[in-house]
Amino acid sequence: MIIEKDVLIIGGGPIGIACALECKKKGWNYVVIEKGALTNSLYNYPKNMTFFSTSEKLEIDKIPFISKNPKPNRDEALEYYRRVATSNNLEINLYESVLNINKTDSMFQIKTSKQTYSSKKVILSTGFYDIPNLLNVPGENLPKVMHYYKEAHPFTMQNVIVVGASNSSVDAALEIWRKGGHVTMVIRGESIGERVKYWVRPDIVNRIEEGSIKAYFNSEIIEITKNEVSIKIPKDTKTIKNDYVVALTGYQPDFKLLKEIGVELSKDDKKLPNYNPETMETNVKGLYLAGVICGGMETHKWFIENSRIHAKIIAKHIDSEFN
Known part of the structure; x- marks a missing residue:
């Protein structure tokens, strides 16, 4: 009918x-x-x-x-x-x-x-x-990679990479860090996004400057494995230990x-x-x-x-x- x-x-x-x-x-x-x-x-x-x-x-x-x-x-x-x-x-x-x-x-x-x-x-x-906009890198289909973020608790005491510098990425990075996660941000641009909420931007900038949250600017993930992530940084490649990748790339x-x-x-x-x-x-x-x-x-x-x-x-x- x-x-x-x-x-x-x-x-x-x-x-x-x-x-x-x-x-x-x-x-x-x-x-x-x-x-x-x-x-x-x-x-x-x-x-x-x-x-x-x-x-x-x-x-x-x-x-x-x-x-x-x-x-x-x-x-x-x-x-x-x-x-x-x-x-x-x-x-x-x-x-x-x-x-x-x-x-x-x-x-x-x-x-x-x-x-x-x-x-x-x-x-x-x-x-x-x-x-979601995919990273299109080897290992993106691993269970530890996610393109949506709900809450910080599952990432407590875990090595977490947050990809991106938008509002969603910044919010996730700050929340996970405050819940005891070890946060690294991987950002294609040279700074935190200009459209990030004005009351949040100083917070993330200060956390990065003091070293509480590590940030790689002008960088991108090139490979994800079970326990590590390889990152292309300016003039070099770096591999770090990793438990989860939160790729909030839009x-x-x-x-x-x-x-x-x-x-x-x-x-x-x-x-x-x-x-x-x-x-x-x-x-x-x-x-x-x-x-x-x-x-x-x-x-x-x-x-x-x-x-x-x-x-x-x-x-x-x-x-x-x-x-």
């Missing part, structure tokens, strides 16, 4: 929820398809993560987000978006994966792990957190899904999808993008605070076509 919808939204994160709210206000027959838990990316964030943004900037549809501190943490965000979804009785199907999308005439057919849908419009709001959107449905991507390394910023509609008529997926590989350009407006832009354009 094919289930018919006016709008099908792929991705149950904050922006997908915002899109669902707009669809409900318009009275459209819609559904959100999410392959994991509600706001799955936020759920997979580190347990102690604090947002850079204030709670007001994370609000959707002017629904108040009350937090204990000006900058809310992961658990507060999970509670907020969960309450928004449940109190508004949004139509969201969780743990349902999209297998493929096909366009036939003016309709889309979406096959998932549970159903087949037919929809007039499709909104892709899938974020970028599910596919993530990327599901370009495979975009390509399969026919969305054009820029030919450069940015892989920017082709869409109209005034309507958020892609080169595939009836298919819209919302949220960080709009930035391609430039995942630092779009956040909840500056992409929540996408829901209203899309709804306005769809409304003009439905009426």
